[in-house]
Amino acid sequence: MENVIIIVLMLMMGAVGLAIARIRDLFAVSMLSGIFSLIGAAAYVVLDAVDVAFTEAAVGAGISTVLMLGTLALTTRKEKLGGGKSKSTTAFLVVAVTGAVLVYGTFDMPRYGDKIAAIHHHVVPRYIEKSGEEVGMPNIVTSVLASYRGYDTLGEVFVIFTAATGVLAILGRARRRREDEEADEGGSDTKGAAS
Amino acid sequence: MHRKVVLRVVSKFLIPPILLFALYVQFHGDFGPGGGFQAGVIFGSGFILYAILFGVETVKRVLPPWSTRLLLVVGVLTYGLTGVAGLILGGNYLDYNVLAHDPLHGQHYGILIVELGVGITVAASMITIFNVFAGQSGGD
Numbered sequence: 001m002e003n004v005i006i007i008v009l010m011l012m013m014g015a016v017g018l019a020i021a022r023i024r025d026l027f028a029v030s031m032l033s034g035i036f037s038l039i040g041a042a043a044y045v046v047l048d049a050v051d052v053a054f055t056e057a058a059v060g061a062g063i064s065t066v067l068m069l070g071t072l073a074l075t076t077r078k079e080k081l082g083g084g085k086s087k088s089t090t091a092f093l094v095v096a097v098t099g100a101v102l103v104y105g106t107f108d109m110p111r112y113g114d115k116i117a118a119i120h121h122h123v124v125p126r127y128i129e130k131s132g133e134e135v136g137m138p139n140i141v142t143s144v145l146a147s148y149r150g151y152d153t154l155g156e157v158f159v160i161f162t163a164a165t166g167v168l169a170i171l172g173r174a175r176r177r178r179e180d181e182e183a184d185e186g187g188s189d190t191k192g193a194a195s
Numbered sequence: 196m197h198r199k200v201v202l203r204v205v206s207k208f209l210i211p212p213i214l215l216f217a218l219y220v221q222f223h224g225d226f227g228p229g230g231g232f233q234a235g236v237i238f239g240s241g242f243i244l245y246a247i248l249f250g251v252e253t254v255k256r257v258l259p260p261w262s263t264r265l266l267l268v269v270g271v272l273t274y275g276l277t278g279v280a281g282l283i284l285g286g287n288y289l290d291y292n293v294l295a296h297d298p299l300h301g302q303h304y305g306i307l308i309v310e311l312g313v314g315i316t317v318a319a320s321m322i323t324i325f326n327v328f329a330g331q332s333g334g335d
């Protein structure tokens with residue numbers, strides 16, 4: 001039953017992907033990419049990765065769609081048509097060959113849920129057996145993310161922090177200037193916190 | 196945007212549960228699925244939904260730009276300084292065992308604080324990024 005659901009979801013994702021590739025209206029494309037993420041979130045639920053599904057639904061379907069629409073409001077909603085037929089055939093060939101190589105690569109991978117797969121034998125048995133005594137969290141995912149692999153998560157937090165500061169550095173300036181012109185209390189506070 | 200009555204009413208009903216669910220995901224992450232990242236994203240999307248419907252300026256009255264920028268740093272520092280606290284108390288960096296007399300309690304506090312730092316950073320960065328994007332076109 002799970003396999004059927006996964007196959008149906010994958011077919012839907014494929015259809016949405018094809019539609020994204022064909023449609024030139026960027027508003028429709030951003031909405032479709034949100035739908036793509038939502039179907040992906042449903043697939044994660046089927047794979048028992050509920051926390052990943054949360055993130056995918058909130059970031060992929062929600063916030064990034066909103067940000068895409070914000071970008072469209074700043075730029076334009078029509079895709080610029082460029083390149084002739086030869087360019088698109090080359091691109092199609094490159095994508096097809098790369099995809100075929102990737103599919104060929106998956107033949108050597110262990111099957112989904114295979115218990116003799118390598119990833120289930122390195123540190124995973126230790127986490128499952130010992131995390132109750134060592135960390136004491138009922139949720140092993142949390143104890144792995146926050147305790148055993150605390151450095152990893154710290155790095156991820158820095159990535160998000162860097163993303164936000166990067167956006168502020170590129171786009172935040174125009175807004176700050178306008179706030180300075182308004183010269184209200186909030187504006188001066190903003191300058192103090194940002195500089 | 197002023198005539199979208201259905202959207203405004205429904206979102207006013209939905210935003211409090213969204214924020215509450217974010218807090219649940221944050222503090223129940225030890226037991227159920229979720230944690231700082233998920234909670235931060237859900238919390239941030241609640242504010243973003245409000246900003247879409249009622250305008251960025253309305254949200255800025257609650258959360259001025261300097262406050263989200265400050266929270267961004269506060270979150271990262273919460274995480275990093277928890278590690279430093281472990282160093283000061285005689286353990287390794289990000290070793291929570293030394294944070295309390297009982298190692299298990301130490302782990303519990305450590306994970307709680309660290310996840311809070313993650314949640315604050317993620318929520319603040321989502322709101323900051325949205326504000327900056329929306330502020331480009333807003334106001335004119």
